[in-house]
Amino acid sequence: MIKKNWMYWLFFLALFLAPFYLTEFRLSLLGKFLCFAMIAIGISLIWGYTGILSLGHGVYFGLGAYCMAMYLKLEASGGRLPDFMEWSGVNKLPWFWKPFEQPVIAISSAIIVPVLLAMFLSYFTFRNRIKGVYFSLLSQAIVVVFVTLFIGKQEWTGGTNGLTNFSTVFGFSLSSPLTQIVLYLLTVVLLLSMFLFSRWLTRSRFGRVLVAIRDSENRVRFLGFNPTTYKVFVYSLSAAFAGIAGAMFVLQVGLISPAMMGIIPSIEMVLWVAVGGRSSLIGAIIGAIVTNGAKSFFSENYPDIWLLFLGGLFIAVVLFLPNGLTGVYQSVRQRKKQGEVRANEASSHVLQRVSRF
Amino acid sequence: MLSVRNVTAGYEQSVVLENVSMDVQKGCVTAVLGRNGVGKTTLMKSIIGLIKPMRGNIEWEGEDITSLPPEQRVRRGIGYVPQGREIFPTLTVEENLLLGFEALPKKINSSHVLEEIYELFPILKDMLHRKGGDLSGGQQQQLAIARALIGQPKLLLLDEPMEGIQPSIVQLIRDVIMKIAKEKMVGIVLVEHSLDLAFSCADYFYIFDRGIVVAQGHVSKTSKSDVQQFLTV
Amino acid sequence: ASSAVDEAKEKKKESSTSETNDTVKVGILHSLSGTMAISEVSLRDAELMAIEEINESGGLLGKKIEPVIEDGASDWPTFAEKAKKLLQKDKVVTIFGGWTSASRKAMLPVVEQNNGLLWYPVQYEGMESSPNIFYTGATTNQQIVPAVSWLLQNKGKKFFLLGSDYVFPRTANKIIKAQLKAEGGQLVGEEYTPLGHTDYSTIISKIKDVKPDVVFNTLNGDSNVAFFKQLKDAGITAKDLTVMSVSIAEEEIRGIGGDVLAGHLAVWNYFQSTDTPENKVFVEKYKEKYGKDRVTDDPIEAAYFAVHLWAEAVKKAGSFDVDKVKKAADGIEYKAPGGTVKIDGETQHTWKIVRIGEIQPDGQFKELWNSGEAVKPDPYLKSYPWAKDLMN
Amino acid sequence: MKPVLMCCSVSVDFDGFYALQGADLKVYPHEVRFLIGPNGAGKTTLLDVICGKTRASSGKVLFYSHDITDMPEHKIVQLGISRKFQSPSIFHQLTVWENMELALKQDRGLFAVLRAKMSEADRDMIITLLQRIELLDYADQKAGSLSHGQKQWLEIGMQLIQFPQLLLLDEPIAGMSAAERERTGELIHEIARDCAVVIVEHDMDFVRRFSKQVTVMHEGKVLCEGTMEDIQQNEKVVEIYLGREEKAC
Amino acid sequence: MSVFVTQLFNGLSLGSIMLFIAIGLAITFGLMGVINMAHGELIMVGAYATYVVQQFFAQYAPQSMDYYYVIAIPVSFFVSALLGLGLEKSLIHHLYHRPLDSLLATWGVSLILQQMARTIFGAPNVAVLPPEWLDGGVHVAGMVFPYKRLFILAFVAVSIFVLYMYLNKTAAGRRIRAVTLNRDMAACLGISTQKVDAYAFAIGSGFAGLAGCALTLLGPIGPTIGTYYIVDAFMVVILGGVGKVIGTVLGAFGIGLIGTLTEYSTSATMAKVITFALIIVFLQWKPSGLVSMKTRSLD
Numbered sequence A: 001m002i003k004k005n006w007m008y009w010l011f012f013l014a015l016f017l018a019p020f021y022l023t024e025f026r027l028s029l030l031g032k033f034l035c036f037a038m039i040a041i042g043i044s045l046i047w048g049y050t051g052i053l054s055l056g057h058g059v060y061f062g063l064g065a066y067c068m069a070m071y072l073k074l075e076a077s078g079g080r081l082p083d084f085m086e087w088s089g090v091n092k093l094p095w096f097w098k099p100f101e102q103p104v105i106a107i108s109s110a111i112i113v114p115v116l117l118a119m120f121l122s123y124f125t126f127r128n129r130i131k132g133v134y135f136s137l138l139s140q141a142i143v144v145v146f147v148t149l150f151i152g153k154q155e156w157t158g159g160t161n162g163l164t165n166f167s168t169v170f171g172f173s174l175s176s177p178l179t180q181i182v183l184y185l186l187t188v189v190l191l192l193s194m195f196l197f198s199r200w201l202t203r204s205r206f207g208r209v210l211v212a213i214r215d216s217e218n219r220v221r222f223l224g225f226n227p228t229t230y231k232v233f234v235y236s237l238s239a240a241f242a243g244i245a246g247a248m249f250v251l252q253v254g255l256i257s258p259a260m261m262g263i264i265p266s267i268e269m270v271l272w273v274a275v276g277g278r279s280s281l282i283g284a285i286i287g288a289i290v291t292n293g294a295k296s297f298f299s300e301n302y303p304d305i306w307l308l309f310l311g312g313l314f315i316a317v318v319l320f321l322p323n324g325l326t327g328v329y330q331s332v333r334q335r336k337k338q339g340e341v342r343a344n345e346a347s348s349h350v351l352q353r354v355s356r357f
Numbered sequence B: 001m002l003s004v005r006n007v008t009a010g011y012e013q014s015v016v017l018e019n020v021s022m023d024v025q026k027g028c029v030t031a032v033l034g035r036n037g038v039g040k041t042t043l044m045k046s047i048i049g050l051i052k053p054m055r056g057n058i059e060w061e062g063e064d065i066t067s068l069p070p071e072q073r074v075r076r077g078i079g080y081v082p083q084g085r086e087i088f089p090t091l092t093v094e095e096n097l098l099l100g101f102e103a104l105p106k107k108i109n110s111s112h113v114l115e116e117i118y119e120l121f122p123i124l125k126d127m128l129h130r131k132g133g134d135l136s137g138g139q140q141q142q143l144a145i146a147r148a149l150i151g152q153p154k155l156l157l158l159d160e161p162m163e164g165i166q167p168s169i170v171q172l173i174r175d176v177i178m179k180i181a182k183e184k185m186v187g188i189v190l191v192e193h194s195l196d197l198a199f200s201c202a203d204y205f206y207i208f209d210r211g212i213v214v215a216q217g218h219v220s221k222t223s224k225s226d227v228q229q230f231l232t233v
Numbered sequence C: 001a002s003s004a005v006d007e008a009k010e011k012k013k014e015s016s017t018s019e020t021n022d023t024v025k026v027g028i029l030h031s032l033s034g035t036m037a038i039s040e041v042s043l044r045d046a047e048l049m050a051i052e053e054i055n056e057s058g059g060l061l062g063k064k065i066e067p068v069i070e071d072g073a074s075d076w077p078t079f080a081e082k083a084k085k086l087l088q089k090d091k092v093v094t095i096f097g098g099w100t101s102a103s104r105k106a107m108l109p110v111v112e113q114n115n116g117l118l119w120y121p122v123q124y125e126g127m128e129s130s131p132n133i134f135y136t137g138a139t140t141n142q143q144i145v146p147a148v149s150w151l152l153q154n155k156g157k158k159f160f161l162l163g164s165d166y167v168f169p170r171t172a173n174k175i176i177k178a179q180l181k182a183e184g185g186q187l188v189g190e191e192y193t194p195l196g197h198t199d200y201s202t203i204i205s206k207i208k209d210v211k212p213d214v215v216f217n218t219l220n221g222d223s224n225v226a227f228f229k230q231l232k233d234a235g236i237t238a239k240d241l242t243v244m245s246v247s248i249a250e251e252e253i254r255g256i257g258g259d260v261l262a263g264h265l266a267v268w269n270y271f272q273s274t275d276t277p278e279n280k281v282f283v284e285k286y287k288e289k290y291g292k293d294r295v296t297d298d299p300i301e302a303a304y305f306a307v308h309l310w311a312e313a314v315k316k317a318g319s320f321d322v323d324k325v326k327k328a329a330d331g332i333e334y335k336a337p338g339g340t341v342k343i344d345g346e347t348q349h350t351w352k353i354v355r356i357g358e359i360q361p362d363g364q365f366k367e368l369w370n371s372g373e374a375v376k377p378d379p380y381l382k383s384y385p386w387a388k389d390l391m392n
Numbered sequence D: 001m002k003p004v005l006m007c008c009s010v011s012v013d014f015d016g017f018y019a020l021q022g023a024d025l026k027v028y029p030h031e032v033r034f035l036i037g038p039n040g041a042g043k044t045t046l047l048d049v050i051c052g053k054t055r056a057s058s059g060k061v062l063f064y065s066h067d068i069t070d071m072p073e074h075k076i077v078q079l080g081i082s083r084k085f086q087s088p089s090i091f092h093q094l095t096v097w098e099n100m101e102l103a104l105k106q107d108r109g110l111f112a113v114l115r116a117k118m119s120e121a122d123r124d125m126i127i128t129l130l131q132r133i134e135l136l137d138y139a140d141q142k143a144g145s146l147s148h149g150q151k152q153w154l155e156i157g158m159q160l161i162q163f164p165q166l167l168l169l170d171e172p173i174a175g176m177s178a179a180e181r182e183r184t185g186e187l188i189h190e191i192a193r194d195c196a197v198v199i200v201e202h203d204m205d206f207v208r209r210f211s212k213q214v215t216v217m218h219e220g221k222v223l224c225e226g227t228m229e230d231i232q233q234n235e236k237v238v239e240i241y242l243g244r245e246e247k248a249c
Numbered sequence E: 001m002s003v004f005v006t007q008l009f010n011g012l013s014l015g016s017i018m019l020f021i022a023i024g025l026a027i028t029f030g031l032m033g034v035i036n037m038a039h040g041e042l043i044m045v046g047a048y049a050t051y052v053v054q055q056f057f058a059q060y061a062p063q064s065m066d067y068y069y070v071i072a073i074p075v076s077f078f079v080s081a082l083l084g085l086g087l088e089k090s091l092i093h094h095l096y097h098r099p100l101d102s103l104l105a106t107w108g109v110s111l112i113l114q115q116m117a118r119t120i121f122g123a124p125n126v127a128v129l130p131p132e133w134l135d136g137g138v139h140v141a142g143m144v145f146p147y148k149r150l151f152i153l154a155f156v157a158v159s160i161f162v163l164y165m166y167l168n169k170t171a172a173g174r175r176i177r178a179v180t181l182n183r184d185m186a187a188c189l190g191i192s193t194q195k196v197d198a199y200a201f202a203i204g205s206g207f208a209g210l211a212g213c214a215l216t217l218l219g220p221i222g223p224t225i226g227t228y229y230i231v232d233a234f235m236v237v238i239l240g241g242v243g244k245v246i247g248t249v250l251g252a253f254g255i256g257l258i259g260t261l262t263e264y265s266t267s268a269t270m271a272k273v274i275t276f277a278l279i280i281v282f283l284q285w286k287p288s289g290l291v292s293m294k295t296r297s298l299d
């Protein structure tokens, strides 16, 4: 067991030590990718394990981010009306902004709001047995609704610009390297906890119910489980992860806008997981980091044609690594095991004796 | 007309058939017997081409067809009724039947062929416009057999064709099998669990156990009890 | 963790600044992919041309300028990320970049926190004046406000406001409404469509219903193509109804078709057809470099002279240091293709001439009116009494 | 004795086609009831209605005193009705062992499952059952790679481990070889000591060997009930279902 | 009254555009199950093909410029179809047993196609001038029905009719449906699945090309236009019910009419929100679309 897991621990150790060997800029990039990795874990849970393909996780990410950002914006405005409200003709802080002056409320809303929305939507959707691509595209419709509303309600949300230009968090300057490092380490800790929790989930009987649902929801029903409850739970859990990711993202990147909860980011989230290997939690994390790393790398080095590389990467993964990056590792291990089995079989191969009548 | 030579075949993780050889003659019903999981279906799939053998080859009318895709084999006159029916669930019964003609080079006399089929399976005629997937289990099985017959195969692979069919129709199908074998000189491979049934219509038999042929012979020269010993544990 | 901080700081010092002995790095940050690439790629081209000119004439302070190009990918956090990368990793001395207001807002905290410099070359909605940004596009009083006055005098009182649903059109329209109220105009309709909207049949029906004298169009990007094509199909030509646009320049006209737009108006600070000796050279050079069929337009020109303005400021400061350059920039003048421009030190905006033009079938503008002399930038519209209540 | 299950004139309408037209069925405790009838008679549909997969357009289904006509599927299962489908339906991506684990009699609520641990007793139970269905060697294999017959067995195993009060079996021995049929038949009678069983089957040898009460369905209704001997004498049954040969046996 | 008629017409017109962008997808996604994220880019390719034909005419046959569009229609179909064929042969072909992977792969394809368009034609939009014979419109009682929109309505009606007949009344159509339902079994009946897959995907792609050609009459042509239409296209197919051409037609006109009618009384933004919210609510009621294809099988 330990032998099998040492790579995980090494990986997380490397993340913890990153502040020692990465420049400030690279560290902030990595911090951003780790937020993405949190979303990826959630997507792996619902997609890889339960077979629910959500193309709408940008919304949960965005809601978490906005909850945090509202607090930061109020703190940055120092009691005055946020700048965008001023030029949108709002002259009083809307009532639903008020509570976000309290950091506790802001932080807890970053989890609760996405979870409530996820629970509400998924309860009806799953109870009415909307499945497969119907669910996927329905989740996309939700993205359209939210993004359009967030853009349209500029006076409350900052419109396309979103919320930005923060200065401090709990009084600490957001731009100071120390704050950034603390936030980074917090991100790693959160990611690790999500990973461990999800791993525990998927390895328990609960995880097997999820896989059974992926395999055949109806059969699960005829074993006496109510798949709706399970799906709502795991879907909301992934929304919670995305919400936390959003909050950490805002703290580190200093910006949230509707564009980041849109269709394209939502699809990209799924792509990270696919690249890493959809039914592997560590694969999801690695996929998020590798895909975004590749995106940054290619676009820094080939700003004109980096899309060709990124597109090529996706195609290559599909064609050559059907189970994603982690699939390579797994299949190597499996092949080793199989080689052994086959050798045994061959040695015990019996001579054929055919009776003829 | 069909000879399977030393075929070893299986799935990604496991070898199921090992070094299997088998011959099927024109106008003969060849029964394939064996307990569950010994590889009968795997053999059928290898013959039709859904599984590529790892070793060995398959000859059909003197031609090596080991590397041909299924559709080529079908067009050379091999018909297949898979275990589990494999009806196209959202196509109508009629469309399912019409797809049987794909095996033939041109649609000759399609209505005449269909009439014959309806005579055999009257129930299908009543349900022409129902979706294939809505039929009952036995109805689907009849549809699957009918669909294969439409292609007028020279060799017919039947993987447990009687599963889920009511007794009176089982008798009917058995008669049909014997009739087309004798009258149209069609070769038939019949996978069947019921020894009685198999022996009541087959000419030759093979018995499998764990992927190898453990016994074979002429039905007429063998007693059921001799065979029985291979089928019990 | 504190030792980690020290180390990070250490690294920052260690990594050599971008100023080597013979080159100095500047960042160019526009969307080269995604929906905004249709507009922004040309800005990059113009900026590269200006840099080349400076390098050909011997560089700056004895150094060659080395552009570092990044793709903002029409995605605001990417703009923030790349701006950070340019400032922290490449240690560029300044950045030229952005188009949409959202991209600027995303870069703003980054340049402020890193005390960098950003030159933003596109007309925008005003209400901003960051100490780390120079604005070379028009602010509202250099484009929208004069256009509204001109329309009221020349075309009629009934205004229909049509815009994309984002900050620039919404803010612009707020200003227009206040101005209409003050100057005796009448608002007969106000519609916003999501970015990328392509079916305007319903909006056109609404326009037909209320029969305005003028449609003031703040649509951005691709929507314009759909709007104008469909407007023409509905049998409405410039003769029946004037459309005044603020985001359609020569480049956009090329993608819509001059025939479709002929007769409609736009307000800018520069047209390719602007008749100055500097512009002749500029257009010729640009076409020679990037192709005969390419066109120049206002944002291209603003991006181009932004580089030169910066170069002038550096020369005056005798240093690439941001604070010194900022200080030196006040009052710097440059003979831009569209006429002499001047940096207003207080707002860090640019004095510019305002021009209204009519679109010709060949895709060029015929100038109908200009402000004569450069207009002083007033991003907060402090000098307009009717704008006093705008902010609340 | 009170019946375990009571179907009262159940009808099912598929867009105008009546698959069931007033079917009645009573099943008593510890009974093994065979359901036969021509293809398309509505046997599977009747089982579908009982377990909630298909909704009756009229009629009532009672399980003891519970009205289960409109109950959600999983609740029906939790009451103690378990169903084996006509084509094997197991979880292909799970191993044989995991399939059994999910089928264990247990609290199937979300939080109970989150806390669930495999007890020694459960483990023994699964091992015993796997042994009995001869799949112990395959415990760690993905169920999807079993042969047709093995899948049938696994599914039966999954029903057994639930200890249902009413077991519905749709053609359980299809695709099984003679020896396995025999064993299945015996198994069913063993089970019947604790619960009632309804079996749909077309194999007359099997029915003859293991049945007491047989119900014949035809065109969505119950045609007749009785022992196999009685039924074999019924001209109508012979005509629509058995055919001449079977009668002869 | 005239407002109502105009809006009804606008709704039908919008519906016809929706239908156009969705027809191809109804085949590649609805029937074949390929989550084809590059569908929008296939539309883009059709639009650029139209542009190229126009440029060609402008260069070599300016006197018959007016008829370039007649040529552009088949050209855009075949260019996109060929591209689709290439895609199928090189990529999609490997993915039929892994439908979700097609999402990833075709996303990659769409990125590459966008970038290629940008490299070949430049980042800015290009202009296609609609042929003069489509200028103007029918004037009835003060209302104008533009020829272009009438043309698109007719164009899409013909396309749908042809497609419907092809899929449901011909052996080739039956083959396509059989292969997409059960590839192995189709092969076991003598159908060449590879061929069927390839031409089905090509036909779907060709229809995307046609949509691109039609859209040049109304909208922008640039490297990213595909992204504007892709979501709508998927929504139409889903709302109609996957795998049913009739459903796609209903879905398209449903969305079109709801869109325009709500837009008239609210705003474009609210219309979008309401339309999509209605789709969500509607699916709660009909979980597999307007025209569903349920069978009794367990899954």
Ligand SMILES: Nc1ncnc2c1ncn2[C@@H]1O[C@H](COP(=O)(O)OP(=O)(O)OP(=O)(O)O)[C@@H](O)[C@H]1O
Residues within 6 Å of the ligand: B011, B012, B013, B014, B016, B034, B035, B036, B037, B038, B039, B040, B041, B042, B043, B083, D144, D145, D146, D147, D148, D149, D150, D175
């Ligand atoms: N798709 C598959 N992948 C891996 N292994 C398989 C697969 N299908 C079957 N097997 C294995 O191959 C062996 C033979 O299976 P096969 O289906 O050929 O048996 P069979 O003789 O037809 O049995 P039955 O009478 O039960 O139908 C079985 O042990 C089974 O576990």
Ligand SMILES: Nc1ncnc2c1ncn2[C@@H]1O[C@H](COP(=O)(O)OP(=O)(O)OP(=O)(O)O)[C@@H](O)[C@H]1O
Residues within 6 Å of the ligand: B134, B135, B136, B137, B138, B139, B164, D014, D017, D018, D019, D037, D038, D039, D040, D041, D042, D043, D044, D045, D046, E295, E296
């Ligand atoms: N969803 C459906 N839509 C239309 N017809 C259906 C549907 N489900 C079942 N039927 C029809 O109802 C009738 C009864 O089917 P059912 O499956 O209950 O028969 P069965 O008695 O189980 O037959 P078998 O012995 O062949 O399994 C059949 O004629 C079938 O075609």
Ligand SMILES: NC(N)=O
Residues within 6 Å of the ligand: C099, C100, C101, C102, C122, C123, C124, C125, C168, C247
């Ligand atoms: N600043 C603009 N045009 O968005």
Ligand SMILES: [Mg+2]
Residues within 6 Å of the ligand: B040, B041, B042, B083, B159, D147, D148, D149
């Ligand atoms: Mg088998």
Ligand SMILES: [Mg+2]
Residues within 6 Å of the ligand: B136, B137, B138, D043, D044, D045, D086, D170
């Ligand atoms: Mg049945």
